[in-house]
Amino acid sequence: MMKPDMSALETHFGAPAGEDCGLLFDVDDSSMPAMEFPNCPNFDRFQAKTKDMVKNKRGTTTLAFIFDRGVIVAADSRASMGGYISSQTVRKIIEINPYMLGTMAGGAADCQFWHRNLGTKCRLHELANKRRISVTGASKLLANILYSYRGMGLSIGTMIAGWDEKGPGLYYVDSEGARLKGNRFSVGSGSLYAYGILDEGYRFKMSIEEAGELARRAIYHATFRDGASGGCVSVYHVGPDGWTKLSGDDVGELHFQYYPVQKTPVEQEMVDASPSTA
């Protein structure tokens, strides 16, 4: 009885030490290129762990809301890779066309590319149909594209804000395929903090300055508490004639604007104590 030839099943892969997937062997054969081979008891769990590691936790704060003068869109400008702040000057509000804005949360490359792609599609729609695309249509185009890539690792949590014939429009679209119409949204790791300020201070009838200040404050507070948000706060307004940038302020300076330094009683004592005693 011949033994079947199992030589093809033998693996000779070296692996870097310390990975927590439970690699069982450690081969000295350095002629083979090192490759991480998940020969571990639970392959499915390994997949899930890797996906989790790669999934961006959407370290950012963006918000948008509709009020009677249009839509306000605001965002911070920090990009983080885990605990490393890779940039403090990221432009998270993307200008799709002169009357529509998109916000960026999740993978920066994904957001930038797909927003540019959406801008192209919107322009083609305008040229073919001799009329601007509605915010509804634009958000639906994006949502359908993202749905077709569902499960393939795109990470996008965006809000499409614009002004069309039906008035101001705001949609939340994400890479899971969700598309929600609404009046107030905040997306990102700092969104919880931003919602606190936004929900408390929101009224439908506001002036553009008041609305901009509310947005600025909400983002500032998110950057104060959330480590993955920071940099500058950009605030945009979308009105019937298109969008305009209202402000861009560094959060460090905003902090001292909102909370100017107070001389504490201890310091006062020190001042009084200095010349007279001794």
Next chain:
Amino acid sequence: MARYDRAITVFSPDGHLFQVEYALEAVRKGNAAVGVRGTDTVVLAVEKKSTPKLQDSRSVRKIARLDTHIALACAGLKADARVLINRARIECQSHRLTVEDPVTVEYITRYIAGLQQKYTQSGGVRPFGLSTLIVGFDPYTDKPALYQTDPSGTFSAWKANATGRNSNSMREFLEKNYKETSGKETVKLAIRALLEVVESGGKNIEIAVMTKEDGLRELEESEIDEYVAEIEAEKAAAEAAKKGGQKDA
């Protein structure tokens, strides 16, 4: 020249696509169809050839609804029409799904014309043997619209047009007698154009009227008979006036 009419994708030396021109011949043999655009109404009127006694006439509708605000009538091969209408209906719904808005008349006309053009530039297929008249209301501007496409895939907008059998005489009539009309006057103009080439009577004409408020409405035979009677009366009155004028002179 016979060598250049076999394959659709071959030009003749003097620049003709013979298959497309032969398709236009098929259209010229089809039933007469007229479309008229008014200020608040669009009308499609189609010739109904006499139905055999045993045929259920309800199954032979000549005017098709593409969406709640768009209708289509055609002249030519009816089987080709069925295929084209199905594709157009799907496109209307697909557009509603992807941009959450109804199609404009121009969009769906462009789609149908594009489809007809595709079949003049592919291998192994023949062109659609029909010209269509597409009517509807623009969902944004509420303006009525009338478009025509033909087997070559060209399309254009019209105030009034005719296609099918004797379309030249109908078009001449329309050119002479067209004026801006609304409501019933638009219907009458369409019927009068069709009556130039069709036997008089309600059972030889199929008419659909589209308004912004009521959408598409097919007229009953009795209503058509009423219109025809009115038209005949007007014609008689005009004749009498002319004769009266002559007598005086």
